[in-house]
Amino acid sequence: MDGKLQSPGTWQRYKLGQARVTDWLKQTASKFTPSLTPPDASESSGSSTRTRNPKLDSAAHKVHWSELEHMAQTIANNSKPEEIPWDPILVLRDVVALRKKSARFYSKTTDQDKTGRLKLSNQQHEHIIKVLEKVLSVLESAVSGVRPKQKEEPRRAGDGLDMKLLDNMFNLLHFQEPGKPAKTPRQKTPEAEDVDPEQSESESESDVEEAPKSNTPGRKQAKKASKKGKGSKGKKGKKASKPKGGAKKSSKAEDNSWVDRFSVGRNPDEVDGEELDYHMLIYCFFDDFNVIRNYVNERWADYFYNKSVSLNTLAVITNAAAELFRNMENELLYILRDNGLSNLCTYDAMMEFLLNEVGILHVDYDDKPALKEEQDEKVWREEYDWLAWSAYQGIKDVFDITPPGKIPMIPPSARPRPEYGPITGDDFVDFNNICIFNLLTEIAAVHSMKKMQEQPPVIPGQPEMELDFEKMLELRKYTSHFVFSLQLYLDIRNIIDAQVEVAFEQLQETGKVVTQCTRMSINTCDTVFKSYWRNLAKRDIKFMECYIFHDFTLANKKLIADCNGLDV
Incomplete structure (x- = not known):
């Protein structure tokens, strides 16, 4: 499948990327100094005379924020510019940008919070951002003299972080095997050979063994929604450049045991016991939905206009998108429940939380068009459509017209026909309602045959969305991933127009x-x-x-x- 659907989600980029950069800083800095604690901190604690053995498997040890800048400065002072890999800098840029988005939310809502909790979180965010920006500045200054000019340009706001970058970050880390002592750092000598500048940007010339790349895909490609008013516009992220160098893998690179000890998605390594940023977590959940949604819609548009994508491919990626929505929700619910936030585990609660309580990060609420029509359009595109409101409202309407235990069975000749090419908001409402109603009658017919055991519980080739629709009718409950899948169905019906029969x-x-x-x-x-x-x-x-x-x-x-x- 296309790599677009196999890249890390926004929350993983936010947390996992930060943890990997921290690990890299600690491991690399430990090669140049026996102690990673800044001088001020060590003197105040009375431990300046003690020497700590460098731990190459740093993922098991917490790192204090105050140490990060000192580590970066240690690396910059003891390394040649070409020895500092570029990938940690790119990942750190992405982390800083995402943290700034979260901090902007807290700064907007601090005055409305009477508990003081948001104010404390905002102060923590601002402090962490300053530390990470200093680290980023130190690393960028250290490599600025030898990097090509285009490498110094910051990543565009719409670019997501490719999975290869995080894979390359894993390769820069040395995972020490249990029972084996850490390697003694190799001291640099004047006779040391110069590093070939043509070597891969992703490989460090320090004495770090290459770990095998992770084959575990992330949920999807996530975008940075920093541009105001463009929350529902997805762009393709850049692919990380392939290594040019021919670095020889060590024998330990074949040992995949470290993969079993590595955690992705739910509990990435944290630093300093930071409190769960649940607003950012929920925002990322909806943000990732829109990234997948836009990608699938673009492929269907390619089919509609020039038939450049086959129906076989579209069937696979559309059904895969529904499975991704399910996996995304499972991971989200796990984190929320694990942190005592079960009250936010339903679509209704999350939608109300973002829409009415705290706001949506990418929306500029101060930008109010003069005309009411333009204001309504802005609110619809940036907020309600981004939250999959059409599908949500359609599900509510289904419950209104189908009493418990009753399913409408209407022959095709009596069903309303949708008018394609909706333009106004009212046109879209009518179009969506008719599409959902017609889908409901088909699902009801299949569900009725299954209840009478005329068909198997799962019909061969039946899409995930239809199975979820049947469960909703049976249990009169709906999940977030079903809302997302139904919204994707409505988008596709609008895109392919009357060609649904041709398909x-x-x-x-x-x-x-x-x-x-x-x-x-x-x-x-x-x-x-x-x-x-x-x-x-x-x-x-x-x-x-x-x-x-x-x-x-x-x-x-x-x-x-x-x-x-x-x-x-």
Whole structure:
């Protein structure tokens, strides 16, 4: 699948990137000094005479904020510019930008908080940002003399952090194996060979062994929504440059045991026991939804305008997006419950929290257009649409028209037809309502057949969104990931317009080709004819005849239509 959907989420970039940079600072600085504690701190604690052994496996040890600048200065003073890798600087830039977004929220809402908690959090954010900016300045100054000019340009606000950068950060870390002593730092000598400037930016020339790259993908590519009023516009992030150098891997690079000890997503390494920034956590959840949403919508637009993306690819990435939404919500709920915030675990609570209590980070609430129409459009695009309000309101309407235990069964001839090309807000409301209502009637027909055991619990090829829709009708409850999946469905219906029928025709044509080839292989190949695969092939042919070439719900629809004197 495209790497866009396999990059770290915004929350992972926010926390995991910060932890990896801290580990790199500690490990690298420990090679030049026996103690990482700043002189002032060591004298005040009375431990200036003690020498601490450098711990290369620093992920297990906390680092105080006051130590970071001292570590960066130690690295800059004892390293050549070309020996300092560029990846930690890029990751640190991303972390600082995300922290500034969170700090802006706290600064806006401090006056409204009567508990003083937000004020304390704001002071903590401002202090951490200043420390990280100093560290970033030290590292950038240290490498500015040898880096190409384009390397010195800051990353654009819309660029997300590629997974390769965080992978490269792992490669810069040395994970010490249990029971083995740490390596003695190698002292630099005047006779040391100069480092080849053509070597990879991602590899350090210090005595650090290369760790294997993590193959664990992140949830998705996340964007920086720092540009005001563009919260729902996603952009593709840059890919990290591939290493040019031919550094030889050590034998320990083949040992993957460190992967089992590495935690990604829920509990990345923290520094200084920082309190959970739950507002940023929830904001990142919705922000990542919009990144995935925009990416999938762009691919469907490519199909609509020039057919540059196949329907097979679109089916895979759309269903994968629904699975990503589910995984995102599971991780979010785990963190919230683990921190005593179960009251924020529903979509309604999170939506109300962002919309009415604390505000949305990327929205400039001071920017108010003169015309009411422009103001309404701005609020809709930057707030309500960003929160998937259309899908949420559609679900509420479904509950209003379907009493508990009752499911509407309406034949196709009696269903309203959507008018494509909505322009105004009212047009979009009508379009979305009709699309959801028509989808509801189809889901209800399938769900009814399953309850009567006329169909299996999961029909072959049934999308994740439809399965979640059935669960919602059964339990009369909905999850955040279902709201997101339904919103994505509405977006796609609006994009492909009346070509939704053309897409179904193409599906049938593909099914005919597959069926023809499968039958030919059964009848002409002796190996296939005598194998177990023959039974599977026959089963798949029956599946396609039932679910692709024919409407398996037609009999029930016709029965209901005849009872009401209607045509199917």
